[in-house]
Amino acid sequence: MHRYNCIIVEDEPLAAEVIIDYIEQVPFLQCKGICTDALYAMDLLQKETIDLIFLDIHLPKLKGLDFIKALRQPPQIIITSAYPEYALQGYELNVVDYLLKPIEFSRFLMAVNKLKERGSMDSDKTALFFNVSKKRVKVYIDEILFIESLKEYIRITTKDKSILTKFQLGQIEEMLAKNGFLRIHRSFLVAKNKIDAFSATDVEINGEQIPIGRSYKDAVIALLG
Template sequence: MKLKCLIVEDEPLARGVMEGFVAEVPFLEHVGSCADAFAAMQLLKDQPVDLMLLDIHLPKLKGLDFLAALQHPPMVIVASAYHEFALQSYEYNVVDYLLKPIAFGRFVVAVNKALDKKNSSVQPLDNPSAGQELQVNVHKRKARIAIDDILYIESQRENVKIVTTSRTVLTRYPISELEKELPASFLRIHRSFIVNKTKIDFYDAHDIEIAGKDLPIGRNYKTQVLETLAGKAGLGSVK
């Protein structure tokens, strides 16, 4: 399996170094390089990307602001000369944070993390007796999860937490990839949360309550979420 890789870096020298690194790794496929966030947005619309190597200090729109604007970002490895942005970057569920100048060995460690996430595949099953299911990798074993039992999904730093009516499952599969495997009864409400619309008890303009848990509605998702819920019959009450 190859990861389709996009480089977003405004400095030509640093961009060239990153392109050289990508060329040296057999499981990476370089699909493009962009000098600013807006060019990267267009490329993401035009072709599939598995992994984005993202500089923080971009012209026009900074790297983390660009990441916040993406509703369905690929996996991301952030590169920066400043360590103080690391904690904020992990709030966006990045795979890794690389400090410039980047050593090739450290780069290989980071992209291997991305490959591990990609290989944690999700397989939808059609089982007439049990309904639709997901299979996710959990510590080299497969966990089978009935889709109808899922309450919500939360992306954390290194893991994605799938909370069901009876248990919680932790996997390293990216939430953006998991979202693609879910039916229309699920709704992305935040960069870190997907909810099962049929399990919503209460909601307002700020959060959604499921089984006593308040889940925030992200600013970039609010309009779509509220329009969807307002038109959805059979949901719980408005707070």
């Protein structure tokens, strides 16, 4: 049985104890730590492989929703809060569920079962999350056609959508280095397996003509054959 490593980010000891008790009753969950603030949680995420965060919203130093936005590749998140008015913002950030305190075990179990369902759907697909208009938008790596640099921003294009996010092309190129992406121009990164046709001056992907930079030409033609 796959076990999900989880942490609790909660500054109220009694609330944290309830979550710990519930986790111990679920065979596929394993608690790896309790954090009393989001900054401590960020540090723990650097040291441990975490699949799930049980996250309070009203935290010292950094609020829960701001914590989610600050994570480049957040794990799955279940919000635990006494404040229903933040639920919409939570779901816009793609959280698994939003649990209102006091939390009943039956409701907790429903939320973690959603996690299992989501995991089974995404098990063969790797995704990244990007900040787009105050939301965290999921993009599956194998659906990306090409990425264009626009100064401080990049435009990520898939077959179904295009998103604009503040990111450097060099950063995303490094992140996707093992996923079959090819730099063909100082402003363009393309998915090699999505190329439909190419010439000495450009590649064609899904009907789009993307230029090959002069300094990239020899390497690109050699790789594409």
